[in-house]
Amino acid sequence: MFSAATYTGRRNSLKNKGLKGIAIFPGNTESPMNYPDNTYHFRQDSNFLYFFGLDFPGLAAVIDLDSDEDFLFGDDATIADIIWIGPQVMLKDKAEKVGVKNCLPYAAFAESIEKAKKQGRTIHYLPPYRGENKILVHELLGIPVSQVVEKASVPLIKAIVSLRSIKDAGEIAEIEKACAVGYQMHVTAMKMAHPGEWEQRIAGTIEGIAISGGGITAFPIILSQNGETLHNHNHSQFLEKGRLLITDAGAESALHYACDFTRTTPVGGKFTTKQREIYEIVLAANNTATSLVKPSVTYLSVHLEVAKVIANGLKNLGLMKGDVDEAVINGAHALFFPHGLGHMMGLDVHDMEDLGQIHVGFDEEIQPVKQFGTGYLRLGRRLQPGFVITNEPGIYFIQALIDKWKSEKINTDFINFEKVNEYIGFGGIRIEDDILVTETGGRILGERMPVTPEEIEKLIG
Numbered sequence: 354m355f356s357a358a359t360y361t362g363r364r365n366s367l368k369n370k371g372l373k374g375i376a377i378f379p380g381n382t383e384s385p386m387n388y389p390d391n392t393y394h395f396r397q398d399s400n401f402l403y404f405f406g407l408d409f410p411g412l413a414a415v416i417d418l419d420s421d422e423d424f425l426f427g428d429d430a431t432i433a434d435i436i437w438i439g440p441q442v443m444l445k446d447k448a449e450k451v452g453v454k455n456c457l458p459y460a461a462f463a464e465s466i467e468k469a470k471k472q473g474r475t476i477h478y479l480p481p482y483r484g485e486n487k488i489l490v491h492e493l494l495g496i497p498v499s500q501v502v503e504k505a506s507v508p509l510i511k512a513i514v515s516l517r518s519i520k521d522a523g524e525i526a527e528i529e530k531a532c533a534v535g536y537q538m539h540v541t542a543m544k545m546a547h548p549g550e551w552e553q554r555i556a557g558t559i560e561g562i563a564i565s566g567g568g569i570t571a572f573p574i575i576l577s578q579n580g581e582t583l584h585n586h587n588h589s590q591f592l593e594k595g596r597l598l599i600t601d602a603g604a605e606s607a608l609h610y611a612c613d614f615t616r617t618t619p620v621g622g623k624f625t626t627k628q629r630e631i632y633e634i635v636l637a638a639n640n641t642a643t644s645l646v647k648p649s650v651t652y653l654s655v656h657l658e659v660a661k662v663i664a665n666g667l668k669n670l671g672l673m674k675g676d677v678d679e680a681v682i683n684g685a686h687a688l689f690f691p692h693g694l695g696h697m698m699g700l701d702v703h704d705m706e707d708l709g710q711i712h713v714g715f716d717e718e719i720q721p722v723k724q725f726g727t728g729y730l731r732l733g734r735r736l737q738p739g740f741v742i743t744n745e746p747g748i749y750f751i752q753a754l755i756d757k758w759k760s761e762k763i764n765t766d767f768i769n770f771e772k773v774n775e776y777i778g779f780g781g782i783r784i785e786d787d788i789l790v791t792e793t794g795g796r797i798l799g800e801r802m803p804v805t806p807e808e809i810e811k812l813i814g
């Protein structure tokens with residue numbers, strides 16, 4: 354974990370945001386898979402990790418926004434616990450590691466909130482995303498469970514987004530550790546992309562690499578020859594020569610910082626002409642985004658420039674037609690690129706998505722676009738040094754979407770549906786890197802893994 358001074362500094366920065374009252378942070382608990390003692394891998398809440406760094410279940414914390422006091426709540430392991438799970442770090446030692454002086458039994462968490470309520474103090478909490486914590490907030494604050502998310506403290510959300518959006522050197526180093534593991538995951542997947550190989554075996558192998566790296570996967574692995582399905586977790590197929598394999602996967606570092614990469618590989622190691630033509634467009638889109646990233650540029654504008662690169666490339670192949678700028682204004686590119694260019698990344702792969710995308714990716718100046726395709730953009734606002742973002746353009750041939758647009762005559766001025774029909778069954782291509790916004794531009798995090806057709810073909814051999 355980071356030093357106690359880092360966590361104390363983060364809590365002090367929150368106290369300097371002008372909020373009054375207390376901020377409460379219920380940590381995550383163990384989450385059962387199929388009976389109470391058979392649990393999923395424990396994942397601590399990222400906001401708890403950011404301010405308190407303690408990667409243990411059964412903790413809660415309070416930051417007093419009106420004083421320099423912070424409180425950690427939890428229970429020390431009983432002898433029965435120790436028999437099953439071994440000796441545990443004592444609560445007072447956990448508190449010391451993160452610079453918290455006040456540590457109390459878990460039951461005192463509710464008592465401290467009761468006391469604050471009686472004193473008429475404002476109690477800020479973040480939107481809970483797990484059932485257990487929704488019920489806990491309901492029990493602590495008397496808010497109906499159905500309203501617990503919407504009644505979360507917007508001032509606290511905004512204050513935390515402003516802190517967590519800017520990654521410090523220690524956080525970047527953690528992300529780069531995750532990137533190094535991600536590199537191994539992807540290079541391994543590429544090398545395994547031979548006819549007859551089972552998708553599941555590749556997915557399992559690279560998940561093992563993530564775990565061997567000291568963390569877990571940052572999100573369930575997306576890996577499929579049916580890459581036109583954007584988040585395809587079905588790995589049941591055997592690889593066939595002539596098809597494309599999309600692998601969208603990342604690891605978490607031991608401190609839970611994420612990486613998130615996508616590569617698209619020709620099964621058997623050689624792109625066909627048709628595949629390579631589309632691949633080159635996606636690569637140009639990805640490289641364009643990297644070149645445009647710099648402070649004060651809106652990510653919405655980068656997304657739209659990338660959409661133009663895609664529309665222009667597809668026009669050159671005869672799949673789109675008409676004026677490229679007009680096509681993008683009308684959202685015609687979204688038939689092929691129906692998602693956003695990228696998102697914030699940090700302690701969460703979609704960083705802070707639990708706090709609400711509207712607060713993380715947008716602001717008064719840049720609001721979400723309602724149009725299909727660009728409407729899925731998770732980050733639109735102006736970039737700042739210290740942001741870590743993903744750059745993940747793609748081109749997909751989604752039969753259901755093509756059929757719908759064709760039958761409803763959507764964007765017929767810009768789409769050559771006859772030509773598009775020739776690509777049904779093509780699958781999809783996505784290329785994703787992670788970028789740090791620096792003072793002057795954007796820096797790809799980690800060693801850039803093979804990305805040109807030549808590099809990929811050479812690697813697969």
Ligand code: GLY
Nearest residue numbers: 572601602613614
């Ligand atoms: N790479 C997975 C995602 O962005 O959702």
